[in-house]
Amino acid sequence: MNRYAWWKYLIIAIALLVGLVYSLPNLFGEAPAVQLSSGKATVKLTPDDVERVKAALQQGGVVADFVEFDAGSIKARFKDADTQLKARDVIGKVFNPDPADPRYIVALNLLSRSPHWLRSLHAQPMYLGLDLRGGVHFLMQVDMKAAVTQKIESMTGDIRSLLRDKDIRHAGIRREGDTIQVRFRDEATRAAALNAIKDALGDLTLTPSADTAPDADAPLLITGVLKPESMRKVQEQALKQNITTLHNRINELGVAEPVIQQQGVDRVVVQLPGVQDTARAKDIIGRTATLEVRMVDDSTEAQAAAAGGAVPFGTERYLERGGIPVVVKRQVVLTGDNLTDAQAGFDENQEPAVHLTLDARGARIFRDVTRDNVGKRMAIILFEKGKGEVVTAPVIRGEISGGRVQISGRMTSEEAADTALLLRAGSLAAPMEIIEERTVGPSLGAENIEMGFKSLMYGFCAIAVFMVIYYMLFGVFSTVALAVNLLLLVAVLSMLQATLTLPGIAAIALTLGMAIDANVLINERVREELRNGSAPQSAIHAGFEHAWATILDSNITTLIAGVALLAFGSGPVRGFAVVHCLGILTSMFSAVFFSRGLVNLWYGRQKKLKSVSIGQVWKAQE
């Protein structure tokens, strides 16, 4: 009766193997490494760049353990910190020939010391939270009201020029809070305007009304309010754009693994591991980038100047991506303020393109400029930190009206997506405010790890000693099961790359302390069966059977609390809850399924089992 089918042992063996492999990287520790990643959205690293890094290192006489391409960045591991620093300089020189304009980020990082075969299985050590590795944490609140106001403001302008284009006479357009009010003198104009606005601006709910104030000289009104779904879209886009912008800016800090995530509907979490200098981090996060559209100077002097030498009066030289210099006029045609959206897509020839949407003012200017400059080139320049880069400089093929601009030609769809993102991400969509800030020194992080580990180890040892003394061989089984639980939990955390924080380590300890409950239940049940005079084999069987229902019940109640914490918790509570929930799940496997397997393996084959080593079974003397 106490036999497992072969496939159950197989499951156990596989679980153990997987658990071992994926928890293994945690034992190797970390080695210094250099991480090369793209510093600008227009620059992309490809696997081919690995060879360039290798060549650069070879030239510099630096020996790397390995160089690999991983998720958009190249990582090279070195044997000590000295080599690492040297390698950084060597790689920096090759990839950023102009230190004033770094195109790539060369950051110092730590990589697991695990051997190659483990990395090829994607087995990585647990991802440590800021409290364990040191760094800066910001929680930023996006001012959604401002984002909506901005949208309403730009729509007010759109309505104004729409009515002018259609020659509809109004008596004033105003923004009142989050509504737009357009006044009219007579009913017919209002009806015409209502239709015109409805057709052009689908995002607004329009209601005609009358101003009851007696002195109103234009009593007829149209009130426009953003539709709820449009409002949501505006807010979502604002948040998304802010996150993209933050990404671009943080790239310049040279942080190896920044975390930029949405939290709730209007918040962004920024975590910069290893960064200690909050002031600089904030400076860069708070910066603004601007977009400008200018005309390219294609005169012969300018052509000559582009190659080198002084530029003609009233022009400036900027580099296009790819490094080709372009000479543009100083006069600004449009700025990013007039850009409402940029999306990647395809043009009529099914070639990748970027579609820009301009607001009404921008559209009018753009129409005039393109009409007057057919055949000439126009440059779209992005300014960051006072330095400009030409994103693209297309030739104007004809007059472009309606505010919908398409940039195409010589672009891959990836480049189109990047350009769209860059144009959108140039500036923040809505102001942000830092509402929570946390800095943890690196030595404190190391201390936290040590203290957490120590308490885990001592607690585990104390429980193990007690279990073995009290339950003898069954205590050994329970202890092994508990160790397997720890192994699986670490493996699952490593696999999921869930963030491990100090409360997370506490949750591991607590979960182990709770997990032993299942084994105690089983062992006590087996003893009880023996006490009631059952034969050893059937006592084991009945003990496990009876305990199972109770174990399930009690784990489910614990899990309910864990899930509630996970759903409503934030920060440290969440870190605790994730580990706690996972630990409950792994403990069900190890304490019941696995420990039964051990018992079956040991006792299951003995047909005439006389006694079970489960400590003394005391019987009351009647």
Place this chain on the structure above:
Amino acid sequence: MEFFRIKRDIPFMRHALVFNVISFLTFAAAVFFLATRGLHLSIEFTGGSLIELQYAQSADLPKTRQAIEALNYGDVQVQKFGSSRDVLVRLPLRGTMKQDEVVAQVFDAVCRAEGGAVVNEAVPDKGVQRLCKAGAAQPVTLQRSEFVGPQVGDELAQDGALALLVTVVGIMIYLAIRFEWKFAVAGIIANLHDVIIILGFFAFFQWEFSLSVLAAVLAVLGYSVNESVVIFDRIRETFRKQRKMSVREVIDHAITSTTSRTIITHGSTEVMVLAMLIFGGPTLHYFALALTIGIVFGIYSSVFVAAAIAMWLGVKREDLIKSTKKDVDPNDPNAGAVV
């Protein structure tokens, strides 16, 4: 080895009234302290700044306090944090002042009190760091700083309350389905009483109530319901097996036969928690403390309170054992036939 050599069922329920009175008194005391003293909430809830400093030598608290109070930040707390060299400084919210300015000012004041001067120094690999230097030595270093704006606090308290509510409702529903509503009510009352008592301790001693303590409280809630579940399971089983026992005897029997397991399990969990309390350092201190109180009172409430309440609510054999054959007439030859 066997610790618990219990010959006969212990008549727990005979003293149920006494136990209930005791728990009611502790509960009332906890509520009283919560109401009069209130919780000492951490800056995560109240908003404010927190700065952790590490001194090269044992820290001179009065000197540090004086230096910081001279900055006129209002209600400033300066206290040891773990070792004698670590000091924690808590500052209330300061209008429009930026966090890094606050940190810089405090660090500067503390540094000057130690006879050093703050310099910005480039540290290899870590960029520019603000260090306090007195000659070549660093008398004090900045370990970490935290700032929480006023917006976050209310929300955290709300989320915490919501998590508590969902846990309570979830557990009640589960117990009601798995057992019976009387058990659900009994279990939840018993365990909420644990939660209130933990909070009472925190209010009485004015220990700092932080987010991790909140996590501990909820974990305790889930954990001590375990205990009630184990006993309820036993009660159900005993009802099935022992048809002649009275309700009171059944409950006594169930509690007695699970005593050994109760003590050992909680002992093991407590060992882990104690390890955290001793070795886990100051960050985990109150977390572990909340768990300790929760585990101790969890045993008490599950054994003495939950079962007693279930008894007062009038648990009966019929509540737990649903007889499926009841409606079938034994003389009907077609009983159970389904077309």
